[in-house]
Amino acid sequence: MAQVEVKDNGGKKKKGQQKKMNIHVDFTPMVDMNMLLITFFMLCTTMTESRTMDLVMPSKDAVTEEQQSKLKASEAITILIGDNDKVFYYLGEPDYKDFNSLVETSLNPEDENSIRNLLLDRNEEVIGLVDEANKAYEEGQANVKAMHLSKADTEAKLAELMTVRDDAVSEAKKTKGAPMVVIKAKTTTENHDYVNGPGATYSSLVDVLDEMIVCSVGKYAVVDITDGDLFLIGNYLSKGELAASSDFGK
Numbered sequence: 001m002a003q004v005e006v007k008d009n010g011g012k013k014k015k016g017q018q019k020k021m022n023i024h025v026d027f028t029p030m031v032d033m034n035m036l037l038i039t040f041f042m043l044c045t046t047m048t049e050s051r052t053m054d055l056v057m058p059s060k061d062a063v064t065e066e067q068q069s070k071l072k073a074s075e076a077i078t079i080l081i082g083d084n085d086k087v088f089y090y091l092g093e094p095d096y097k098d099f100n101s102l103v104e105t106s107l108n109p110e111d112e113n114s115i116r117n118l119l120l121d122r123n124e125e126v127i128g129l130v131d132e133a134n135k136a137y138e139e140g141q142a143n144v145k146a147m148h149l150s151k152a153d154t155e156a157k158l159a160e161l162m163t164v165r166d167d168a169v170s171e172a173k174k175t176k177g178a179p180m181v182v183i184k185a186k187t188t189t190e191n192h193d194y195v196n197g198p199g200a201t202y203s204s205l206v207d208v209l210d211e212m213i214v215c216s217v218g219k220y221a222v223v224d225i226t227d228g229d230l231f232l233i234g235n236y237l238s239k240g241e242l243a244a245s246s247d248f249g250k
Contacts, residue, residue, distance in 0.1 A: 081185040083197025119215035129172035137165035173218025181220035194234035
């Protein structure tokens with residue numbers, strides 16, 4: 001209950017002076033009422049019922065794990081960086097008997113057989129989607145600047161456009177059939193049974209990684225080079241003589 005207390009001035013009151021009043025409100029009944037309301041709504045409210053969703057499960061005649069591995073291997077491009085910055089590649093699984101399965105390429109973008117031209121050709125669909133995302137971003141930038149908004153609003157809209165562009169590029173790189181690139185560099189200077197030399201330089205590895213960005217390759221990895229890869233390089237340089245005199249890969 002609310003109470004009003006009038007402060008007595010001892011009977012002495014000046015002309016025009018107002019009485020001082022102290023108001024005290026007791027909120028204890030409000031607490032009881034709130035608890036009653038909460039209890040009422042808890043008892044009368046209908047909780048959300050769970051809903052089920054039909055799932056479409058894969059058929060039993062789905063491809064086997066071995067078939068999936070072959071499919072992924074067919075999309076793979078393996079780049080080998082050898083001695084003196086020589087660069088080679090092979091598609092899919094290597095053929096140790098045929099030295100022509102390994103192709104020598106170049107890091108110079110102007111060369112016809114450059115690694116860039118290979119990646120641009122194999123990743124054409126993804127690059128087209130990335131170009132569309134970049135074009136839409138540039139058009140959005142022009143539209144925002146034409147609005148003559150405040151600096152804060154302009155930066156906010158440009159940031160939003162950039163987020164949309166980045167999401168579109170990320171989704172484009174996940175396109176089915178996009179190539180997977182495996183990069184292997186001969187970094188050791190030790191002698192090998194199949195190919196000897198000073199090994200690859202760090203700059204050539206960086207150049208190959210730059211090509212991944214230029215060509216919008218979404219899936220690539222740098223792994224250690226194997227004896228099989230060194231055999232491929234040695235067999236290529238010897239024009240097949242190494243395979244003829246070795247039991248490797250047979």
